[in-house]
Structure formats: structure tokens, C-alpha cells
Amino acid sequence: MDMDAVRAAGASLPDTLGPLVADGGSAGHRWPTALAAEGHPRDLADAAHHVLMLHGRHPSLFDHAGMKSTGSAAVWLFDSAADFAAERAFLHRLAVAAGPLPSTPGHAESEAAIVGHCHAIEMLARSDRQGCALGAALALALDWAAVRAVLDAASLRFGVPVERPILPAGAAQAVALEACADPVRARAVSFGARQLLVQHRGLWDVLEARAAARRV
Numbered sequence: 310m311d312m313d314a315v316r317a318a319g320a321s322l323p324d325t326l327g328p329l330v331a332d333g334g335s336a337g338h339r340w341p342t343a344l345a346a347e348g349h350p351r352d353l354a355d356a357a358h359h360v361l362m363l364h365g366r367h368p369s370l371f372d373h374a375g376m377k378s379t380g381s382a383a384v385w386l387f388d389s390a391a392d393f394a395a396e397r398a399f400l401h402r403l404a405v406a407a408g409p410l411p412s413t414p415g416h417a418e419s420e421a422a423i424v425g426h427c428h429a430i431e432m433l434a435r436s437d438r439q440g441c442a443l444g445a446a447l448a449l450a451l452d453w454a455a456v457r458a459v460l461d462a463a464s465l466r467f468g469v470p471v472e473r474p475i476l477p478a479g480a481a482q483a484v485a486l487e488a489c490a491d492p493v494r495a496r497a498v499s500f501g502a503r504q505l506l507v508q509h510r511g512l513w514d515v516l517e518a519r520a521a522a523r524r525v
Contacts, residue, residue: 326485326502334506335455340517343397345458349505352520353463354407359516360456362507363427369393370449370505374442375481382443385484389450396453400473403460406467414522422515426508433501433508440494444501447481452509 335341344356364370371393374384413419433445457474464471489495 321360326447326451326482328505329502330451333503333510334448334452335459335509335513336452338510338513340513340520341455341459345462347460348466348521350466351411351523352516353459353466355408355413355519356413356459357400357403357463357467358410359423359512360460361404362423363398363430363512364393364449365397365404367394367397368434369397370430370434370442371446374446376480377437377439377442380487382484382488385480386443386446389446395472396457396474399464400460403464403467403469406469408462408467410502411519411523413519414525415519417517419515419522423512426511426515429508430505433504436501437499438500440488440497441501443484443488444498445505446501447485447498448480448502448505451507456509522523 331337341356348356369390371386371390375383375390378386430445434442436442453474454505459470463469485498488498
């Protein structure tokens with residue numbers, strides 16, 4: 310990404326975080342939209358398993374970011390980590406109910422791509438660059454509603470009770486505002502947010518390609 314663009318975005322991130330997620334996150338990708346509307350059972354199962362791969366581990370992105378933050382950001386991150394534990398448990402139940410990962414031509418190649426996305430998120434979570442992990446966590450909190458729409462569709466399909474998501478995305482904007490008071494940290498927050506969204510869109514790209522391969 311052009312670094313001038315990153316600097317400009319970081320300076321106004323609190324104002325642009327919502328639109329950034331709306332345009333560059335899961336809600337702006339056609340595949341999760343299609344899955345949430347009327348996804349095929351195999352495609353929904355595939356999504357459940359792979360979202361679990363990205364976000365089913367503990368410590369979560371929120372846990373890692375919380376250990377690198379202070380003040381209200383740390384409070385929000387640790388609250389989010391506690392709430393995301395419930396989301397993680399829901400993910401595990403959903404993957405079990407969905408059954409085995411659907412057989413897919415080119416599985417090894419697509420799985421390698423998914424592992425790459427998992428690694429990238431892990432690197433964001435563990436980044437020593439002040440604000441990077443926080444930015445990724447903010448983007449995850451705001452993008453989760455679109456991800457959760459797919460998971461809710463899968464839960465209805467596979468008979469798992471739909472639980473109300475409790476991830477506290479509402480405070481993310483205020484946390485971003487405080488974090489971005491420092492221009493250097495603002496750039497790191499912007500970078501982390503954008504990179505998290507890149508990984509989510511990459512996930513949907515892979516899942517859409519896997520669905521197409523199963524239909525050949």
C-alpha cells in the first residue's frame with residue numbers, strides 16, 4: 310500500500326473507520342453477502358470451519374492487543390476479549406454441527422492460502438508496533454457483524470441456536486479517537502485495521518473459489 314495513503318488515512322481514522330470497514334471489509338464482498346442470503350449447506354459449512362481457523366484460537370486478537378495497550382483502549386480490548394470468548398465457543402459448536410470440511414478440488418492450495426491469512430492475523434496481533442494490534446482489533450470488532458451474518462445463516466441451517474452477538478463494537482469509534490491523538494500511533498492503528506480487513510477479504514476470496522471448484 311502507498312505509505313502516503315496510509316499516513317493520510319491514519320490522521321482521520323476515527324472519522325473513516327466505519328466507512329473503511331463498510332467498503333473494505335466483509336460487508337463489501339459479494340460472497341459473504343450471498344452466503345448470508347441463501348448459502349448452500351456445503352458453502353456455509355466451509356465458511357464455519359474456516360472462520361474458526363482464523364478466529365477460533367485463544368488468546369484472541371483482542372487478548373494480544375490488550376496486553377499491548379493502556380487506558381480506555383486496554384479496558385475496551387479486555388472487555389472485547391471476554392465477549393469474544395462467547396463468539397469463539399459459538400464458532401466451535403457451529404463447526405461441530407456443520408460436520409466435516411466439505412471435500413473440495415484443490416484443497417491443499419486453498420488451505421495453504423488460509424494458513425497464510427491466519428499467520429498474517431497472528432503477526433498483527435503480536436506486532437510490537439504501538440497501535441497496530443489495536444487497529445486490527447478495532448477492525449475485527451466492526452467487521453464481525455458481517456461475518457456473524459454468515460455464521461447466523463449457518464446456525465439456522467445446521468440447527469444451532471442463534472445467540473445474540475455481544476461483541477462491543479459500539480465503543481470502537483471512541484477508542485479509535487483516543488488512540489489516534491498521536492499521529493505516529495494513528496498510522497499504526499490505520500495499518501492494523503486495513504490489514505485485518507485485507508485478511509478477511511482474502512478469506513472470502515478463497516471460500517468463493519472453493520465453492521466454484523465444488524461445482525465444476
